[in-house]
Amino acid sequence: MEWETVIGLEIHAQLATRSKIFSGSATAYGAAPNTQANLVDLGYPGVLPVLNREAVRMAVRFGLAIGAEICRHSVFARKNYFYPDLPKGYQISQYELPIVARGTLDIVLEDGSRKRVGITRAHLEEDAGKSLHEGLPGLSGIDLNRAGTPLIEIVSEPELRSAKEAVAYMKKVHTLVRYLEICDGNMQEGSFRCDANVSVRPRGAEKFGTRAEIKNLNSFRYVEKAINYEVERQIELIEGGGRVVQETRLYDPDRGETRSMRSKEEANDYRYFPDPDLLPVVLEDDFLEELRSTLPELPDQKAARFAGDYGLSDYDAGVLTASRELGAFYEDVVARVGRDPKLCANWVMGDFAAFLNKDNLEIAESRVGSAALAGLVTRILDNTISGKIAKEVFEAMWAEGEGADAIIEKKGLRQITDTGAIEQAIEDVMAGNPGQLADYRSGKDKLFGFFVGQVMKATGGKANPAQLNELLKKKLPG
Secondary structure, eight states: OOEEEEEEEEEEEEOOOSBOSSSSOBOOTTOOTTSSOOTTTTTOTTOOOOOOHHHHHHHHHHHHHTTOEEOSEEOEEEEEOOOTTOTTSEEEEEOSSOSEEEEEEEEEOTTSOEEEEEEEEEEEEEOOOEEEOTTOTTOOEEEOSSTTOEEEEEEEOSOBOSHHHHHHHHHHHHHHHHHTTSOOOOTTTTSEEEEEEEEEEETTOOSOOOOEEEEEEOSHHHHHHHHHHHHHHHHHHHHTTOOOOOEEEEEETTTTEEEEEEEOOOGGGGTOEEOTTSOOEEOOHHHHHHHHHTOOOOHHHHHHHHHHHHOOOHHHHHHHTSSHHHHHHHHHHHHHHOSOHHHHHHHIIIIIHHHHHHTTOOGGGOSSOHHHHHHHHHHHHTTSSOHHHHHHHHHHHHHHOOOHHHHHHHHTOOOBOOHHHHHHHHHHHHHHOHHHHHHHHTTOGGGHHHHHHHHHHHTTTOBOHHHHHHHHHHHTTO
């Protein structure tokens, strides 16, 4: 039987506010355990929550960016469950009346086609604390610094059909929240994570299969691996005569498998009811229009402009707009060079991005700035150096922190463009390789590359490639 995968993601993005959603406690990462939790966060009797206006603004900005319906009247609810890291015995979230509903996001698939994914809702809620087990043999510690941290939970429709589609969607949301500057997107610190609801059904069937929810996936690689494992597990289970049970599962990256955590609760298990300590959130037209006017150029808009203004392919434009910082860096390089935006794109996406990844640096930490990279590209375009030598120059720039001109002069890498010097090198190579020359003249055209390599070797890689090719075409036939 052929099976179809059905996936929906619940993405939790930590909002980039300085204080928590219902208290004045700080949200900075890395503080000592339980030093950023006040009486509201700890659930002491008699304390009252006060809604953080900035969290509301950030949630609305996200809703506007995905073309969603912004609910003018939304309500906070209590989601009741009992767990050691939830001091109140309930989590303040939104249930029946979320702040954002019915939006869409377009993703690009592997074959280059586009798919529109529905977003059911995006609601505000507070995060729970964290249970700690490492370094506490036989015990568990509770850190409540995260308790009350503002989140926006972004719930997709079950319209994703493969692990790769799920990753593409998650990456798109990650890009968007960083463009909007409502979340730093730091997955290692837990600022951006997701739960994946996965099920399978016979291809062509309308009814969904029983789903399992994989909790707290905090890397794109783990999302793909966890979903692929879970799909295989469910298919094997069904084809072996068993049945999938609705449950919550965890992904174990060391074993590359998911394992059962607990039976999956339904909404009625949480006994949702409106929080009596919080008034409904009512949004006015002026508030929405103010936020709409401050939206930045969004990723899809920027990619379309890059393709139109710079003549880039959709793929290149997509890569360069994957982050707001990378797009700005590229545009600065192009503006400084003043021509050949494709060559600029190749360098930004190629060596520049590769060196950042190798050293695990953000663009702001780069050892080669946009002005320095533009200087290097300019020296390629004015034939001071070849593209091959430019790679050597870039590596030296990265290591030594000097500009392209200084490296070129110091290492004597200036390209040979003197026709006479190149011709002399060709004559010497031809004289030193009579057998290969005879074979070439007898019809073995593939030896052309041999002579290119020999002349490049003789000139230390400095001969201008275009001139060299033209001169060889004239001289080799005799």
